[in-house]
Amino acid sequence: xxxxxxxxxxxxxxxxxxxxxxxxxxxxRNNSVDDFYLGGxxxxxxxxxMSAEASDMSSWLLMGLPGVAYLTxxxxxxxxxxxxxxxxxxxxxxxxxxxxxxxxxxxxxHSAPVLLQALGG
Numbered sequence: 001x002x003x004x005x006x007x008x009x010x011x012x013x014x015x016x017x018x019x020x021x022x023x024x025x026x027x028x029r030n031n032s033v034d035d036f037y038l039g040g041x042x043x044x045x046x047x048x049x050m051s052a053e054a055s056d057m058s059s060w061l062l063m064g065l066p067g068v069a070y071l072t073x074x075x076x077x078x079x080x081x082x083x084x085x086x087x088x089x090x091x092x093x094x095x096x097x098x099x100x101x102x103x104x105x106x107x108x109x110h111s112a113p114v115l116l117q118a119l120g121g
Contacts, residue, residue, distance in 0.1 A: 045097050052095070053088045 001009075030036045039047075061084075069077035 046092055048092075050088070050092075053084075053091055057084060 034040065043051075065077055065080060068080055
């Protein structure tokens with residue numbers, strides 16, 4: 001192995017060890033499933049919106065946006081990215097607060113249809 005390959009392997013090993021350390025450190029702070037999934041209900045609307053958008057757009061940004069850029073050119077992909085950013089902001093502005101309001105700790109809205117009905121009305 002060359003010195004550059006050793007450095008790359010060492011960097012990957014340090015990264016993996018650091019990620020395991022972060023996981024172990026923060027796993028001790030979780031006292032319940034709500035702490036794990038909802039951050040102990042301490043996350044604000046911005047973080048809630050960004051989490052929803054990351055879950056929604058991860059595959060689109062990894063596969064769809066490069067495909068749009070290849071098919072139509074970089075300008076069209078730029079407008080698509082701008083639209084996604086505006087959508088993220090609108091999600092934060094409109095949806096995130098309502099999700100937090102209509103998902104109380106007593107799990108009143110434990111199913112998707114009940115939550116969507118509450119968000120719509």
